[in-house]
Structures are given as C-alpha cells and as structure tokens.
Amino acid sequence: MSDNDADLEIGPEERRPHRVIGTPPPAAGILTDPGRGDGEDEAPAAEPWIPADNPDPVSAKNWERVAALLFTLSALASVGFVAAYVGLEIGNKNGDVVDATLRSNLALGTALSVAMLAIGIGMVIWVRYIMPPVEVSEARHPLASDPEDRAAFAETILEGAAASQLTKRPLLRRTLLAAVLPVAAAPLIVLRDLGPLPGTSLRSTVWKKGTRLTVYGSNQPITPADFNSPGAMITVIPEGYADNDEVLAKATVIIIKMEPGQLKIPTRYNDGVNGPHTLLNSMNWTVDNIVAYSKICTHVGCPAALYEQTTHKILCPCHQSTFDAETGATVLFGPAPRPLPQLPITVDAEGYLVAQSDFQEPVGPSFWERG
Amino acid sequence: MSTTQHRPLQMPKPLAKQGGELDDRFHAAKGVRTLLRKVFPDHWTFLLGEIALYSFIILILTGIFLTLFFQPSMSEVVYHGSYTKLDGVRMSQAYASTLNISFDVRGGLLMRQIHHWAADVFLAAIICHLLRIFFTGAYRKPRETNWLIGLGMFTLGIFEGFLGYSMPDDLLSGTGVRIAEGVLLGIPVVGTYLSFFLFGGQFPGNEFVARFYIIHVLLIPGLLLALVSAHLFLMVHQKHTQMPGAGRTNNNVVGQPMYPYFAIKTGAFFFFVFGVLALLGTFAQINPIWQVGPYTPVAISAGSQPDFYMGFLEGSLRIFPNWTWDIGGHTIAWNVLIPALVILGFLFTVLGVWPFVERWATGDKSYHNVNQKPRNAPTRTGVGMAGVVFYGIMWLEGANDLIAVHLQIPLYTLTEVARYAVFIGPVIAFWITRRICIGLQRRDAAMLEHGVETGIIQQLPNGGFAEAERPVTPEEAAELIELPPPSVTEVRSDTDENGLPAPARRGLAGRVQARAHDYFVEGISLAPPANGHTNGHGTNGHGTNGHNGHGEVESGERAAIGSGPSGDRADDEA
Incomplete structure (x- = not known):
C-alpha cells in the first residue's frame, strides 16, 4: 500500500482549493507517516511525524489569549451556575410558581450554555489556530485476510466440528436442537401473565x-x-x-x-x-x-x-x-x-x-x- | 514538510514509570500507539454522526438525573404541590412527579427540557447522518454492516423517544399512547392480545408507565449502547471514508491524527453539542406538561402533535383512506395497518436492502473508501430524493391541521392533495433529481475539457471578444473525477459477437439485472485530464457505461451524454 504514498507529495502552494465549503483543510501539505508502514519491524520514524510548533508564533500567541479568555469565562459561568442554584428559590413561596421556575431555568441554563460553549469554542481555537496545522495520510490495510489465514481458519473450524462429533452424530445434533428450541420459546410463555385475555371485553x-x-x-x-x-x-x-x-x-x-x-x-x-x-x-x-x-x-x-x-x-x-x-x-x-x-x-x-x-x-x- | 530542528522528546520519569507498569501488564504500547496515530478524515458532514453520538451521551446524563426524581407509577394521587392551578386534581404519580421535577427540583425543568431537546436532536442528527451516508454511497462495501446497525439504532431511537414522551402521563402524551393502542388493536389475529398484554388489560390500565419506564431506561438504552459501540468499533476498524480530493485514494486516509488533533476537535464538539442543547433547554420551551393537565381518555387538546420523528406516521394515519374489510366475522383495519405498520416496515426494508440491491444492479463488488458526490450516482440520488419527498409529504401531513390554519388552506383539500402527491411527488422528484445530477456531470465534464471560466474578457486581434479560461488545477480535477471500478464499467452488450443474447442478459434474471445495471451506471464517467488538460468528449463524454476508450461499440449508439430514462435509449431499439 505504501506505493500510494508517492501520490501525496503535493506542495502547499498547489493545495489551493477553488472553492471551499465548510471546514477548509489546514494550510500545510499532507505529511506521510514514515512510521506507519505495513512492516511489523519497521523502525520508528527518525523525523517527527507532526511538527512541534505553529509556523506563525505571533498569531498563535494572540489566539492563545482568546482561548484563555474563553476558558476563564467558562469557569466563571460555572461559578454562576452554582450561584443561581443556591440563590434562586423555586416553588410557590414567593409569588408565581411558573415565574420562579422560569427565572431559575433562565439563570441555570444560560450559565450552563456559556460554560459549555466557551470550552467548545476555546478548544476549537486551540486546535485550529494554536497547534501546528497538519494533514497526514495513513495507508489502508486490506480488510480481507490472506488466503493462507483463511484456509487455516477453515481448518480450525472443521477440526473443531469434527472433534465435537456434531457432524457425525445426527442423533446428538437433532436432540440438542430439539432441546434448545423450547428453551428459546420459554421467555415468550412467561410473558403470558402481563395481562388478562381480551375475551369479549372490547364489545x-x-x-x-x-x-x-x-x-x-x-x-x-x-x-x-x-x-x-x-x-x-x-x-x-x-x-x-x-x-x-x-x-x-x-x-x-x-x-x-x-x-x-x-x-x-x-x-x-x-x-x-x-x-x-x-x-x-x-x-x-x-x-x-x-x-x-x-x-x-x-x-x-x-x-x-x-x-x-x-x-x-x-x-x-x-x-x-x-x-x-x-x-x-x-x-x-x-x-x-x-x-x-x-x-x-x-x-x-x-x-x-x-x-x-x-x-x-x-x-x-x-x-x-x-x- | 519535514521540520529542520529535530529535538529528541523525553518522557518525564514518573509518567515513564507509570506507563511501564501498565505496559508490563497489558502489552499496550504498540496497539495504543497505533490508535493514537490513527488518521481521521475531515468534512463537515462527518460531524452529523458525532452530533447523534454526543446527544446520546447527554441523553444518558440528563436521563440519569431525571430517574432520581421521576416516579414511574400510575397509582392515583391527589396533587397538592407547588403548581396551585392543579391543586386537588386527581392524577397519576408519574404526572405528579413530573410536575415536581419541573417546579420543585432546582434545575429539574432545565434537565427535562435538555433531555427532550437532546432526543429530538439525536433523531434529527441520525436522519441527516443517514442521508449523508446514502447520498454519498458511504454504505458500499465494506460498510454494509454498519449501515444496518445504523438503521437498527434509528428504529430503536424512534421507539425510545416515543416511550420517553409517553411517560409523563399528561393529556398530550396519553393521547399518543391511545393512538398506539388503536394501532395495536388493528393488527390482525393478535392485536387485541398485544394490547391487553402491553396495558395489563383494557386501556389505559395501571401498568404502562412502569413498563415503558423499564424499557426506556434499561432495555433500549442497553441495546443502543451495544450498537453504538459496534458502530464505532467498525468505523475505527474499517477506517472512515473520505470525500474525493487531491491525494485521496481508495487505499489511504488523509486527515489529522487522533492524538492530539481529532481528540481535541471531537472533545470540543461534545461541548458544542451540550452548549447548544443547553441553549435550547433554556430558551426554547418544550413540552410544558403542566399546561394541559393529566391524561384522561375523555378529553383532548386541539392541535395535538407528536414529536417530529413520529410525524410521518401521524401524517400517513391522517391521509390514508378509511378502508376496512369485514370478512368472516373478522375486521381487517387497512386504514390503520397500512399507514402505521406497513409504511414503516416498507421504509426500513427499502433502506435495509438498498446496499444489496445496488450491488446486484451495478455488479460492483469492489471496496469503496472514497465517497461519491451525489451527482455521480444519478439513479441513487434520484431514489434518495424520491424517498425524502415520500417521507416529507407524510411528515408535513402530520401537521396538516396547523398548516391548514396558518396557510388558510381548506383541511380536506390539503389531505386530498397529499393522497395523490405522496405517489406523484416521489416520481417527479426522482426524475428531476436525476436530470439535475446528469446536468451537473455535464458541467463537470465541460469544466474538465474547456477549463474554468475566469470572468476575464479579452479582446482578440480581430476585434472579437472572448472569455479567458484557465485549465482546471489537479486539485479541482481530483474533486471532479471519479473512476468507477471495472466491474461497473465493463461493457454489457445486448448481444455477443455471434448475435446471440450476451451471457449477462440471458434469462429473465439476466435481462432484469442488465437493465438495472444500465440504469444505475448511466451518466458520465469523468476521466482524469492529461497534462492538466482533458481528453474531451472523445473518451469521457460518451455513453452510459462505455468510456476510457473501450466503450466504442456502444458509444456510437448511446451517443447522448447521460441519456434520459431507459425508454428512449438505443438498446431498446436493438
């Protein structure tokens, strides 16, 4: 499969999509994985697979501040959630019960939403703008087993079947089947008492x-x-x-x-x-x-x-x-x-x-x- | 793209020690490393399944909270809780405890609303995910099993949702259960027995909330968990499909490694899904059970609507004519059986057998790891849109009373139109979609042949004007070009060289299969451009399945690019 890797050496300047819908691919070229061959004994990669740093450290630093701000906001929102839980009474002790509930719902829900969304947005900034952009390729291994493995598997099955005697002893096989089928039907029988029979009660x-x-x-x-x-x-x-x-x-x-x-x-x-x-x-x-x-x-x-x-x-x-x-x-x-x-x-x-x-x-x- | 500064990485001592201890016991270093470096391809449509997954997790989290307070009992109580408008009203414990969750448990209403929204988003995401898989052909070999597992989860999700919104035992949910009972009664021979066993006697009985509860919180979630695990395991084991593009082949996966990239991205997405569901639970009220009161079979609220995923069944119940047969002392309720059960079964059966039907029709037994653009499979895309229209009309009819009121259309007219539209609409949708697909293929072919219009007008020396075109870049071409496997594209002539019917077309089965084959693979197959430019129509423009030069025998007869429905094709005249 590794011969396909040669196709992937495409420079970044050529990877300029005509039109991008949705998530644009990272700017860097595709990196092949030198440590991911088919060979079991292949040595680990001498080169790092993915780069350690973002090529644009200034931009990364700015985005880091934004992400940090968002994570802080999330923490504050969580504190707000606790505050709303403790501080806002519900029930009908003070006025209308629906109003009290909706007030509490608004406060708790807003705090929860902000806490979750801020983490989510911060993490996306982290992975997209702070971490080094990378696109890698991995070979797909054939799903079908080798013919020898298949043959060996079939042999194992047949050996086991022979040793179990089931292929040679129809009496054993058939009586076992006759024993198992009623057992499988039993769960249906015990459901009988779920309710009375309808009789003519619907008439x-x-x-x-x-x-x-x-x-x-x-x-x-x-x-x-x-x-x-x-x-x-x-x-x-x-x-x-x-x-x-x-x-x-x-x-x-x-x-x-x-x-x-x-x-x-x-x-x-x-x-x-x-x-x-x-x-x-x-x-x-x-x-x-x-x-x-x-x-x-x-x-x-x-x-x-x-x-x-x-x-x-x-x-x-x-x-x-x-x-x-x-x-x-x-x-x-x-x-x-x-x-x-x-x-x-x-x-x-x-x-x-x-x-x-x-x-x-x-x-x-x-x-x-x-x- | 190798980095020049290469510094050796050193694992901190305590971590190295712990890792060593673990590996001593689990022999995990190699396998886990493979997993960490696993490559996940990226496309926005791949997030649809993740939405479903994370909604499911949020359903479990909020569901656990709700079980701590919900009383799944139909024992009668007289309500004396916080909601004074229902003070002194006789109701089931289930309904009373749902009122308590809403009004006396802090955050209870939020959890209820997030739970309900998550259920709707779960099923909506499953439906969108299913459509993505269908229209891009991602179910093809080797992923047929995961397609079936997905359908199983979809079915379970529908039942799970229905059981869930039936449990509060308010007037709306009870009406839904009543309809379910009416459907059960309509099943021939065993219907009344099923109903009596489910409800522990006559409807509504004192049992169904407790029974729905245990199925809702244990049985179906357990099955769903098992199927989700199998679904994800197979996805990882078989590796994810990717969209066509530069450098992407059937034999690789291009994307970002799981550790750390995909893990962070998908983690972020969990928080996104949770955040959006929390927003919905905060600002979009859903199922305010206190407004309509407890269930009674005597009353109903107007405009009763099920959750959206039951809408197509509700709609089919509304539009189906009132046919019943009374034969030999027995009643066969076609008016209930067909819309509620046969149509449901039909939909899922078609979806379930589709990968195998397509495989049989195209004769395509090869592996597919690169998805198709919908336009490159016009027949499949047409069938899919026909299904969407069929489902969509019934789904809209599930709200026909509201549509009638808001759009000022007479209700009966609406239903009558839907009765015909549900048959005619899919045919029209199929035909139009197929033509659009073939048109888009033609545009792609033209782009590959003539290049991309730049919008720059140049004056020629002779005074004329012409638009400058630039050749398609290799990246653009990679997204356009798709080479079907040889098994699909091999020429299937009607006759062999001796004028006898070709082997593939002998016998009834052969003729049907050959006809289906032609129909399925009809359209253009786009060949890669030579030297950044294309071969033009000479090789890739012709015919339905002849291309790459060896389609000459047929391409003369089937000259039209993606000729129309099979009726006007040359092979019918031969």
Missing part, C-alpha cells in the same frame, strides 16, 4: 338500561330541560364512573342538542352477516332533539371532541375524521371507517337522561374480533 361498555348520563366534570345528571341550547355539545359519562379511566376510555359519550327537524337519523341495521340484524341507528333513540354518540373515534380511539355548530360536524382532532351529527354520525371525511356508535337514550321517571341499553355495536377502533 361492550358499562352503559345499561337506566344508567344516568352525567356531565363530565360536574358529574351531575342532566335533564333535557337543562340542556336546552340548540347547537351545543357536551361530554357525558355513565353515572358513578368518573374516576375509572378504563370505563371512560370506552363509555364516554357526547350529546348534541339540535333544532327541531334537524335530526334526520335513518333507521339503520347492521348487515346481519355474522348474526341477527341489530338496529344501529334510530330516531327512537333520541330525546327531545338530543342525540348521543360515542365520543371514542372509530379510527384509533381519540376523543372526537370538536363540534361545528353550523354544519353539525363532529371532528376528531387527532386525524380529522369527520362525522355528520344529523344523520347518525356517518363518516364525511377522514380515516375513520364507521360512524360513531349511537347510544340509545330516553328519560327516567325523574326526568333525567338515561341510557335505554348499551351501545348496539363495539365502540372505538377496529379490532380483529370485532366482526
């Missing part, structure tokens, strides 16, 4: 006949008269489950009040291929122009939380699935494949909104067993 929610709709936040039941502002949408949850996230992740419902005549929910059944025909949407499931839909988007389960009053569109802010609230939350746009399931509602003896039953189809995203 139903806690809504049942007579469950009251309570307003999310206040947890108060609601009557149609309470919710008498057409165009409004509120989020309701089944009574008694305000603190149960697993229940709310499926059972959260939005109710929407419309002007008389605006609701045009068709009577819609499922296709009945996989079971009896079930009713999926009905005007009979509304009360006083109030309709209830699952809030869980049928795409990947985000809450479909945005409602446009003028057009009666329900929008999921995650992926913009859009549903038409007038016609049974049918899909107008976006990646959701199905309407938001409608919750059958009515009023109970005390006049509060209650569910007539659970949803008639699974809520939320598609899953394999949904059918």
